[in-house]
Amino acid sequence: MSDGQQKKTFVITRFDPDRDDAPRKQAYEIPVHPDWKVLDALNFIKDEIDATLSHRWSCRMAVCGSCGMMVDGEPRLTCKEALSQYGDTVDVAPLANFPVVRDLVIEADGFMEKLTHVKPWIIRAKELAVEEGPMRQSPAELEEFKQFSMCINCMLCYSACPVVANEPEFIGPAAIALGHRYSLDSRDEGAADRNEIFRGEGTVFSCSFANECSEVCPKHVDPAAAVNQAKLNAVIDWATSLVLPRGGDK
Amino acid sequence: MIEVTRHDIVIVGGGAAGLRAAIAACEIDPGASIALVSKVYPMRSHTVSAEGGAAAVAREDDNFEMHGYDTVKGSDFLGDQDVIQYFVEQAPRELTLLEHWGCPWSRNEDGTVATRAFGGMSTKRTWYATDKVGFHMLHALFQHSLRFDNIVRYDEHFATKLLVDGGVVRGVAALDVRTGVVRVVLGRAVIMATGGAGKIFPFTTNGNIKTGDGMALAYRAGVALKDMEFIQYHPTGLPGTGILITEATRGEGGYVINSEGERFLATRDYGVGTKAELGPRDMISRAIIQEIEAGRGISGPYGEYVYLDLRHLGEAKIVARLPMVREISKIYIGVDPVYEPIPIRPVVHYMMGGIDTDITAATSLPGLYAAGEVASASLNGSNRLGSNSLTECLVFGASAGRNAMAFAEGSSEGSEDALRREGEEEAARIVALRGKQKGGEKLSRIRSDLHKTMESGCGVYRTQEAMNETARTVAQLRGRYADIALEDSSTVFNTELIAALEMGNMLDVAEAVANSAASRNESRGAHTRRDVPNRDDQNFLYHTLCYFDPAGPRLGKKDVTLGHWEPEERKY
Numbered sequence A: 001m002s003d004g005q006q007k008k009t010f011v012i013t014r015f016d017p018d019r020d021d022a023p024r025k026q027a028y029e030i031p032v033h034p035d036w037k038v039l040d041a042l043n044f045i046k047d048e049i050d051a052t053l054s055h056r057w058s059c060r061m062a063v064c065g066s067c068g069m070m071v072d073g074e075p076r077l078t079c080k081e082a083l084s085q086y087g088d089t090v091d092v093a094p095l096a097n098f099p100v101v102r103d104l105v106i107e108a109d110g111f112m113e114k115l116t117h118v119k120p121w122i123i124r125a126k127e128l129a130v131e132e133g134p135m136r137q138s139p140a141e142l143e144e145f146k147q148f149s150m151c152i153n154c155m156l157c158y159s160a161c162p163v164v165a166n167e168p169e170f171i172g173p174a175a176i177a178l179g180h181r182y183s184l185d186s187r188d189e190g191a192a193d194r195n196e197i198f199r200g201e202g203t204v205f206s207c208s209f210a211n212e213c214s215e216v217c218p219k220h221v222d223p224a225a226a227v228n229q230a231k232l233n234a235v236i237d238w239a240t241s242l243v244l245p246r247g248g249d250k
Numbered sequence B: 001m002i003e004v005t006r007h008d009i010v011i012v013g014g015g016a017a018g019l020r021a022a023i024a025a026c027e028i029d030p031g032a033s034i035a036l037v038s039k040v041y042p043m044r045s046h047t048v049s050a051e052g053g054a055a056a057v058a059r060e061d062d063n064f065e066m067h068g069y070d071t072v073k074g075s076d077f078l079g080d081q082d083v084i085q086y087f088v089e090q091a092p093r094e095l096t097l098l099e100h101w102g103c104p105w106s107r108n109e110d111g112t113v114a115t116r117a118f119g120g121m122s123t124k125r126t127w128y129a130t131d132k133v134g135f136h137m138l139h140a141l142f143q144h145s146l147r148f149d150n151i152v153r154y155d156e157h158f159a160t161k162l163l164v165d166g167g168v169v170r171g172v173a174a175l176d177v178r179t180g181v182v183r184v185v186l187g188r189a190v191i192m193a194t195g196g197a198g199k200i201f202p203f204t205t206n207g208n209i210k211t212g213d214g215m216a217l218a219y220r221a222g223v224a225l226k227d228m229e230f231i232q233y234h235p236t237g238l239p240g241t242g243i244l245i246t247e248a249t250r251g252e253g254g255y256v257i258n259s260e261g262e263r264f265l266a267t268r269d270y271g272v273g274t275k276a277e278l279g280p281r282d283m284i285s286r287a288i289i290q291e292i293e294a295g296r297g298i299s300g301p302y303g304e305y306v307y308l309d310l311r312h313l314g315e316a317k318i319v320a321r322l323p324m325v326r327e328i329s330k331i332y333i334g335v336d337p338v339y340e341p342i343p344i345r346p347v348v349h350y351m352m353g354g355i356d357t358d359i360t361a362a363t364s365l366p367g368l369y370a371a372g373e374v375a376s377a378s379l380n381g382s383n384r385l386g387s388n389s390l391t392e393c394l395v396f397g398a399s400a401g402r403n404a405m406a407f408a409e410g411s412s413e414g415s416e417d418a419l420r421r422e423g424e425e426e427a428a429r430i431v432a433l434r435g436k437q438k439g440g441e442k443l444s445r446i447r448s449d450l451h452k453t454m455e456s457g458c459g460v461y462r463t464q465e466a467m468n469e470t471a472r473t474v475a476q477l478r479g480r481y482a483d484i485a486l487e488d489s490s491t492v493f494n495t496e497l498i499a500a501l502e503m504g505n506m507l508d509v510a511e512a513v514a515n516s517a518a519s520r521n522e523s524r525g526a527h528t529r530r531d532v533p534n535r536d537d538q539n540f541l542y543h544t545l546c547y548f549d550p551a552g553p554r555l556g557k558k559d560v561t562l563g564h565w566e567p568e569e570r571k572y
Helices: A038-049 A109-117 A139-150 A156-160 A162-166 A173-183 A191-198 A212-216 A223-243 B016-028 B064-074 B081-100 B133-145 B213-220 B273-278 B281-293 B311-321 B323-333 B388-410 B416-433 B443-457 B464-481 B495-519
Strands: A007-014 A024-031 A068-071 A074-077 A089-093 A100-102 B003-006 B009-012 B034-038 B151-155 B157-165 B168-176 B182-186 B190-192 B231-237 B255-257 B298-300 B303-309 B342-351 B354-356 B368-370 B542-547 B554-559
Touching: A007 A038, A024 A038, A038 A089, A068 A156, A074 A156, A074 A212, A109 A173, A139 A173, A156 A173, A156 A212, A173 A191, A173 A212, A173 A223, A191 A223, A212 A223, B003 B416, B009 B016, B009 B168, B009 B213, B009 B388, B016 B034, B016 B133, B016 B388, B034 B157, B064 B081, B081 B133, B081 B388, B133 B388, B157 B182, B157 B213, B157 B416, B157 B495, B168 B190, B168 B416, B168 B495, B182 B416, B190 B213, B190 B388, B213 B354, B213 B368, B213 B495, B231 B281, B281 B303, B281 B342, B311 B323, B323 B342, B368 B388, B416 B495, B443 B464, B443 B495, B464 B495, B495 B542, B495 B554
Parallel strands: A007 A089, B003 B182, B009 B034, B009 B190, B034 B151, B190 B368
Antiparallel strands: A007 A024, A068 A074, A068 A089, B157 B168, B168 B182, B231 B342, B255 B303, B298 B303, B303 B342, B542 B554
16 A cells, blocks of 8 residues: 555444444544445455454445445445545444344345235236246336336335334335336236235335435335335225225226 | 254255246245255345346247257357257246246337347347346346245355265255354255355456355265366456446447457457357457457556447447446446447356256255256356356256255155254354464455466466466465464354355365366367367367365366267357
């Protein structure tokens, strides 16, 4: 490292349930490269200074969804954020609104259960046989749901969501977007099932439309729009079922 | 007392191959208990990073014979021809299933699935979902798998040992990363689907998790690793990070140009003929290295590179077909490909070699199956064609799931006492390694020395001397690894311990790669020697087998299955 190299201080939240009663902050001053992302700095600290630092990462190209953390108080994918946009001191903490396993690692099982709950798979009254070949889907039909299928399950939206903060059981933006994605898919016949789920407690009607989820989404999924649409569909479906008790399916 | 759980089969790895295997097993028996053990949550698996597409015959102007011939020629005639024929016939069925399960394949105007051109493929047969195909396939598979409640997931469980009793595989020992507890996960058959080992190299498209774990577990259990010398360099990685820029860029019409703006793949003789940018990966990677060596590269802070030029495709096409390429280029190299060419250089991408499997995804060890990059079914021979590997995960993942279930049907559970003891021994080994203060070296030193030697001996161009040197260095690194010091003694999410265990796996795989490479005295596919430039079918038309031995690896040979296509000079 040359003497002229820029340095930054990383103030990192540390917590090891084997040793600590409560989270603490630990500061590391390190030389940084102008091309680095936030994740590169964490990996430098891990490799060169403190091997006990725990964080998740893998693809380092913003698609595996592992490395979400709070950077200067905002939920971010650390492999995507250029270090150059931050000041001399950078605060890194685990994603907000999740239980912490250790250091920068949060507990994700709750999200996995929420995801499963919305039935994020193609539902059909009668399964197609493979011999029938691929279904037709026009580019316009694909466009209907494509944006909501881009969710990488990074869970930044849960950290940003004020409802999740107060009501941890709220099923949350990503799960709703993914459930809604299947309901919008021309190949799916499960919208009524999911509307039923979305009329349940702690789902779409808990959303307060803060829109924070869409603002932090690193993949521009716009989960707030999905929640909005899902809410409307759940209501219409319910109203239709009052008029036509056996109707409501598409 | 160690915790023991029982299932019908155990799958290690939750990427495309592992998930496809799990679903196949559920389809056979919805009541069966399927354990899915993965060191990451399944949707973090490296399948997620695949970009360009998945190959299967779909168009009227295409057929199995053409897909098969392209594949065997791409393999430089080291692919097993029965395996290739099985693969191409199964491929459309598997991609159709993905369609039924919700994969958002890109479409033609009439609603049929769109296909694009890919390197070494003689027609458009690569199915795609813009340029995020691995991501969409992985999430479609994972989300589809959530409907089966008989798939019991062991998320963030790191399998460290195959448990064998009476010569039959009966399960795995797996470290629960979150708690530090080692579990014995038993099943009457085990499927390895843990992917490749790109992280033994410094410059790779592979994610941090690609450490060859399944290869190492099988190797240590006495199963041969096959054709490990064949490492695929993808022609177009970003300098510095190694992040992949998909071959679909060239499939959609992109050019590769040197510092003089010349499309050298079209203008000079690099063996790709009129295919130019759509030649196979091994040839294009060599061509780029030769251009750089001839002084027609561009110098940058991360070494020399050439350009991938997409400007003539226009913004509309780039946005519609290659949105991720644009996003990645902007974020990771500060280039918008609509207006500027993208700096690229060859980068370690894929291992043609792996656990020796047959056409049924079975290994030589009863009860052990393998599929995807971890396996070498000899579909890819010495060079894989782009877009065959995602399909391979599905075809052989499904086959592994079905065949493992059939094996489990007729197999017994083995001695629980013996398996528990094995698990306890493994737990003791892991506890001893955790926070091991005695010794000298940091893990990161060993890793950087491994990286240096693998790149110098087993890169795009190789020599006997350099390969021998790498084999010797890897052996020394094993000694140094035995003496590492670790700092983290916590039981909870101890990523240093995981990295140490992964390093052990990487050294096993690196040993197999270097020694297999040093034994192949010819140039074939991705194994290119400066000192022996030609292919030698007389003496080397065989698969290399590498067996673990504490005293150093033992090498063997296995015949290539021929019969349908006569080996010929590989020219395009």
